[in-house]
Amino acid sequence: MEKVKEIEKEKEKVCKKCNKSYTSSSNTSSSCRFHPSFFVCRRHDDQKRYYELGPDDPPYAAKFYDCCGAEDPEAPGCTSNFHVSYDDD
């Protein structure tokens, strides 16, 4: 039987937002999850969210994504969109 090589036909690209590899055909508006802002280390000054420090944490221990307040650097992105490769612009 003939081998189907359809998978190989599609070149994998690397997304510059999330650094994941993807193929054009699997790229949808919800494929890429990322944080539009940076992981920062400072006090929350946004009154809408309150960063709860642990009892032993110094006040400057706050670390979070500026966009959504996620405190885990590995937290899944709060925004989703199409992947964007370096070749796309």
Ligand SMILES: [Zn+2]
């Ligand atoms: Zn975020």
Ligand SMILES: [Zn+2]
């Ligand atoms: Zn992506």
